[in-house]
Amino acid sequence: MHIRTAVPLALAASTALAGSLLVSAPASAVTHRSGVHLGKIQYDSPGKDNRSNASLNAEWVEIHNNTTSKVQLKGYQLKDNNGYTFTFGSYNVSAGKTVKVHTGKAKVTSGHVYWNRGSYVWNNTGDKARLIKPTGKLVDSCSWTKSSNGTKNCH
Structure with missing residues (x-):
C-alpha cells in the first residue's frame, strides 16, 4: 500500500521539477539575443522633470550590437x-x-547620439520603444509600465 502511494508522489515531483526547468529555459534564451537590439532604457530621467538639457539627456535608450562585426545604423x-x-x-x-x-x-561622441529635442519622449507611465530597419522591418521592441526606478532592461 505504501509503495503505490510513493510512486505517484515521486512521479508528480519529478514532473513538477521537469516542468519548472522547461519554463526557465526560454527566459535565459531571451537574454542572449543576437543582432542589433534594444538594451536598457532610462525612460524617467532621475530627479525632477524640469526640461533642462541635462534632464532630457538623462532619458535614453541603449541599442546594442551583439554581432561579431560593426553595424551601420544609417x-x-x-x-x-x-x-x-x-x-x-x-x-x-x-x-x-x-x-x-x-x-x-x-x-x-563614441557611444552617444542625441535626438536634439526640447521635451521628453518616453512616457513614465508606460510606453513602447521600437527599433526599425531602414527597410521598415521591426528589429526589436520593448515596452514598460511605471516602475519605481524609471528604467527597463530589455536584454
Whole structure:
C-alpha cells in the first residue's frame, strides 16, 4: 500500500521539477539575443522633470550590437507609441558595443547620439520603444509600465 502511494508522489515531483526547468529555459534564451537590439532604457530621467538639457539627456535608450562585426545604423529608426521618431544618420556601432540615444542636445561622441529635442519622449507611465530597419522591418521592441526606478532592461 505504501509503495503505490510513493510512486505517484515521486512521479508528480519529478514532473513538477521537469516542468519548472522547461519554463526557465526560454527566459535565459531571451537574454542572449543576437543582432542589433534594444538594451536598457532610462525612460524617467532621475530627479525632477524640469526640461533642462541635462534632464532630457538623462532619458535614453541603449541599442546594442551583439554581432561579431560593426553595424551601420544609417536609416534605422527608434520610435515610441506617440509617433516620435529618431532616425540615425551615418553611425557605426562596433561589434559587442552599445550606443545610447539621448533625448536632449549635445555633440555626437563614441557611444552617444542625441535626438536634439526640447521635451521628453518616453512616457513614465508606460510606453513602447521600437527599433526599425531602414527597410521598415521591426528589429526589436520593448515596452514598460511605471516602475519605481524609471528604467527597463530589455536584454
